[in-house]
Amino acid sequence: MTASRTIPPRTGLGLKAEHYRDILAAKPTLGFFEIHAENYMGGGGPPHRYLTAIRDLYPLSLHGVGLSIGGHAPLDKSHLARLKALNDRYRPGLFSEHLAWSTHDSGYLSDLLPIPYTDEALQRVCDHIDETQSAVGRQMLLENPSSYLSFEESTWSEAAFIAEIAKRTGCGLLLDVNNVFVSARNLKTIPLDYIEAYPLAHVQQIHLAGHEVTLDQMGEELLIDAHGSEVTDPVWGLYAEVIARTGPLPTLIERDANVPPLAALLAEARRADAILTLGAEAA
Known part of the structure; x- marks a missing residue:
């Protein structure tokens, strides 16, 4: 029997091919698995066979990384059609994309790049989200x-910009705490101030990941959202502050590089679940 479509307010993991067999053998206790949509846009083969078997056991969330919601170019209609086909096939409990751009002309870039927060960008992003939700036939979460x-031309704060998007489009939000x-840290602001200003009432999912600490050309500290290491203690602390305000929400442990054995990710999931339990008890 296929697992429920609804994603519970528990911790999930990103689904990695190297863990397929371990997941099916051990059936670990988890709230859900999340897939990157672009990894499953082929018609069949082993990825879909494993995903179908895992979908029978766990709810899924679907996370897109290639739509380029913030880009100047029109959305790729064939990409939208593939997103709809995946949503229809696997019925994920949540579907999300990034507030970023990642395309130029006909090429796809390897990074998710930020945009200036201007009225023009606001209208463009809202139009793209409206088009996406209409084409896919469901609500989208924006990360x-x-x-x-920072961009000199920005006239909105990021939190206010995202709040206005949610208001105009009816999209939900995915809050990436990392x-x-x-x-x-990079912009020399205070993380908790951002959380206080953020439209938390619209948040339906949370992401947690590790980051890389490096130096910029001036020799100053620069943090990179690399997804290649464990969640750091300051990010765990910020996550606990968020859950204290929102109550328990579906939370994903992300690891896209230097992927460790499944057991290591399950240990991080248990740490997140402990914070979610405290949030439920305090509610």
């Missing part, structure tokens, strides 16, 4: 970006 610099921390 806050990680930033490495992105909040990375951006705040």
